[in-house]
Amino acid sequence: MNKGVCWLEGSILPLEKACIPVLDHGLLYGDGVFEGIRFYAGAPFLLDEHLRRLRDSAQAIALSVPWDDDELAGITAAVVEAFDGDEGYIRMIVTRGEGPLGIDPAPCKTPRLIVIASRLEMVNHAARTHGVRLITAATRRLPPDGLDPRIKSLNYLNHILARIEANRAGADEAVLLNAQGRVAEGTADNLFVVREGRLLTPPVIDGALPGITRALILQLAADSGIEAREQSLAPYDLHTADECFLTGTGAELIPVREIDGRTLKICPGPVFQRCSQAFRKAIRKYCGGERR
Ligand SMILES: Cc1ncc(COP(=O)(O)O)c(C=O)c1O
Numbered sequence: 001m002n003k004g005v006c007w008l009e010g011s012i013l014p015l016e017k018a019c020i021p022v023l024d025h026g027l028l029y030g031d032g033v034f035e036g037i038r039f040y041a042g043a044p045f046l047l048d049e050h051l052r053r054l055r056d057s058a059q060a061i062a063l064s065v066p067w068d069d070d071e072l073a074g075i076t077a078a079v080v081e082a083f084d085g086d087e088g089y090i091r092m093i094v095t096r097g098e099g100p101l102g103i104d105p106a107p108c109k110t111p112r113l114i115v116i117a118s119r120l121e122m123v124n125h126a127a128r129t130h131g132v133r134l135i136t137a138a139t140r141r142l143p144p145d146g147l148d149p150r151i152k153s154l155n156y157l158n159h160i161l162a163r164i165e166a167n168r169a170g171a172d173e174a175v176l177l178n179a180q181g182r183v184a185e186g187t188a189d190n191l192f193v194v195r196e197g198r199l200l201t202p203p204v205i206d207g208a209l210p211g212i213t214r215a216l217i218l219q220l221a222a223d224s225g226i227e228a229r230e231q232s233l234a235p236y237d238l239h240t241a242d243e244c245f246l247t248g249t250g251a252e253l254i255p256v257r258e259i260d261g262r263t264l265k266i267c268p269g270p271v272f273q274r275c276s277q278a279f280r281k282a283i284r285k286y287c288g289g290e291r292r
Helices: 025-029 047-060 069-082 125-130 157-168 212-223 235-239 270-287
Strands: 005-008 011-014 032-040 088-095 112-118 132-136 173-177 183-186 190-195 198-201 228-230 243-248 252-259
Touching (some): 005 069, 025 088, 032 270, 047 069, 047 088, 047 212, 069 088, 069 112, 132 235, 173 235, 183 235, 190 212, 190 235, 212 228, 212 243, 212 270, 243 270, 252 270
Parallel strands (some): 132 252, 198 228
Antiparallel strands (some): 005 112, 088 112, 173 183, 183 190, 190 198, 190 243
């Protein structure tokens, strides 16, 4: 069970044995929602926050989630228990379920729940230690009147296009701008900059997913006396930042050393280091352990 395990239809299977029917609308149309949740020392981190966002995403796309929070927590505990290791990453997915070919969700009567426990490394150790290189992508974040950024849906295609741009440019990650050219976020992470000691992150209205790690960092920074707030940012604010870092469940905290070929002033910087320490302390407090 090294690659991971998956809860499906009431059973826990080795990940490579877990299969779903090809008529699932999650596969056919990306019709569904998901959460990524880390666990440390055998305990899921910020599970309530993730379950709340999953329900909000599902409600926003009129998808019913017929499992209550206790059931979802129980399934999460069961996959963590079955997983080989006490630290890892959970992917909880609710799809529209099976239906005929055709986009209409109405004939899909039974939502499908998939809960995977596996590992996820977004960047290697060297990049995590010395910082990553970003590019701003030509591909824009979808506008909120097309798809609200608060919905964590199975549709990531424009983020994938941005990531392809990063790959082609030899960068580690891409920053998506919104249609107005304001900074939204990374392809699977939120973005913070430090300017004159202030920690700034783009507001949700500019196209950021309201990240659970982002909210925690805003809180931890404020608790440690760092002025931290949402602020609309332009590419100029990235290029001229003192520090920059990425946050996310998968990413955890990743320092940024270069954006569009501009080397930032300091990486990893002092504000990053303080946030990172506070983050590790929060994990210890919540889960009783940590990875690094
Ligand atoms: C598009 C996007 N933005 C930001 C994040 C970070 O959010 P969180 O900290 O809740 O994982 C994610 C992570 O799933 C994401 O997919």
